[in-house]
Amino acid sequence: MPRTDSPTRRHTGRSRLFRIAAAFVVLAALGGYLLLQYITGKTVVQGCVVESADGSTGKGRTYRMSPEQASNAATISAVGTARGMPERAVTIALATALQESGLRNIEHGDRDSLGLFQQRPSQGWGTEEQIMDPVYSAGEFYRHLAKVPGYSRLPLTVAAQRVQRSGFPQAYAKHEPDAALLAAALTGRTPATLNCNPPRATAxxxxxxxxxxxxxxxxxxxxxxxxxxxxxxxxxxxxxxxxxxxxxxxxxxxxxxxxxxxxxxxxxxxxxxxxxxxxxxxxxxxxxxxxxxxxxxxxxxxxxxxxxxxxxxxx
Known part of the structure; x- marks a missing residue:
């Protein structure tokens, strides 16, 4: 009698064909991406990226972030320079926000802490509505930082802690390299080092x-x-x-x-x-x-x- 394929054998064959087709689609997409890089000579950045001034050599430092984080970082920097604060102050503020909220304007935290800097209404930082405004919260951080004697000469962790009174004062230190990179770009000292590519068409x-x-x-x-x-x-x-x-x-x-x-x-x-x-x-x-x-x-x-x-x- 002629041999017929079982349903299991037919199902296995279809699964194999599906896996092959899926692999082909992935390879085609990867090939298209690499071709785009070859033609343009540029990396397509999803979200935002900051490169150090020597980033074109491939040896520079980079920091990647979402458009939301980039927007908040830019606001923190602008509020600082508008108040006449030096780049060092902007670096301290950015490192603090990186530690406290990851540069996200969050509506929760320890006890009643809120916003980019996790400021507390109960401790006199302002109303909940005010603290959730990045311009206001950044301004309050700089107002308190300006009262710290010699803050620009202090270690970043010490300066940030004088403002924040955190239970983990050493945690700010790990963010200093990224904060300094962001501050150099956002204060304009390093030209054309911030690039954003929205992950989707803006609505x-x-x-x-x-x-x-x-x-x-x-x-x-x-x-x-x-x-x-x-x-x-x-x-x-x-x-x-x-x-x-x-x-x-x-x-x-x-x-x-x-x-x-x-x-x-x-x-x-x-x-x-x-x-x-x-x-x-x-x-x-x-x-x-x-x-x-x-x-x-x-x-x-x-x-x-x-x-x-x-x-x-x-x-």
């Missing part, structure tokens, strides 16, 4: 008025000029909430050798990149560099805007 409805409001909340009202007529095509003037671009002026230093103006420009540019997902931004341009959502930083020498940072919204 945020871009609004120029909201971008301007967030700039003022983080950096203070001096960050934007007084209202002036919008240029043709919508340049993002204060009275034009539907404009597609917000232009943020960068005061030029009187001395061409002074790097302060360039650092301010990169601080603003990195803030915009870090907030790109939450604010619905697709492009940030400063000097001869342009960041585009999905592809990162590129050199574009056709237009050099050393006197402003241009933030383009998703339309």
């Amino acid at each position: 945020v409805t871009a609004d120029a008025a909201t971008v301007r409001t967030e700039l003022v909340r983080a950096f203070g009202k001096e960050v934007l000029p007084a209202a002036r007529p919008a240029a043709a095509g919508g340049a993002g003037a204060a009275g034009s909430p539907a404009a597609s671009t917000v232009a943020v002026p960068v005061p030029l230093a009187p001395d061409p050798e002074d790097d302060d103006a360039a650092q301010r420009g990169w601080e603003l540019a990195h803030w915009a990149v870090a907030r790109s997902e939450s604010l619905g931004l697709k492009e940030v341009a400063y000097a001869d560099r342009v960041w585009k959502a999905g592809s990162g930083w590129h050199t574009e020498r056709k237009e050099s805007d050393a006197d402003q940072v241009r933030i383009k919204l998703v339309q």
Whole structure:
């Protein structure tokens, strides 16, 4: 009699074919990813990444984070510099938030601790609503840090502990290298070292008025000029909430050798990149560099805007 396959044998054959097909799909996806890296010469970053200034050599330090963490880190840095605090203070604040909340604005903690710095309403840090506002909570941290004599010369753990009164004072130390890397980028000292690539298409409805409001909340009202007529095509003037671009002026230093103006420009540019997902931004341009959502930083020498940072919204 002719031999017939059993149901078990047929099922095993189908399972084998399914595994082969699944493996082929995975290999095809991996091949496409590697081809993209080869063509573009860039790593496609999901979320956000900060590289040290020598990161292009492959030997630099990197720190990866989610868009939410990047947004909170940028706010902490901006609030610090707006108060005239040095980069060391920003490093201390970022290391503290990394330890206390992982740079997430959490609604829980030990006893009544809340927010980025796990501040407690019962201990006079503010109301629950205030503490859950990253701008407010960062401001309160810096206000207390500024009262610590010689904080910039103290070991980071000591300075942070003078503010936080934590039960684990040595825990801040392990975050210092990452915090210093973040602070260098977010204060603008290391240009084009922060890159974000949203893991999905943003669902945020871009609004120029909201971008301007967030700039003022983080950096203070001096960050934007007084209202002036919008240029043709919508340049993002204060009275034009539907404009597609917000232009943020960068005061030029009187001395061409002074790097302060360039650092301010990169601080603003990195803030915009870090907030790109939450604010619905697709492009940030400063000097001869342009960041585009999905592809990162590129050199574009056709237009050099050393006197402003241009933030383009998703339309």
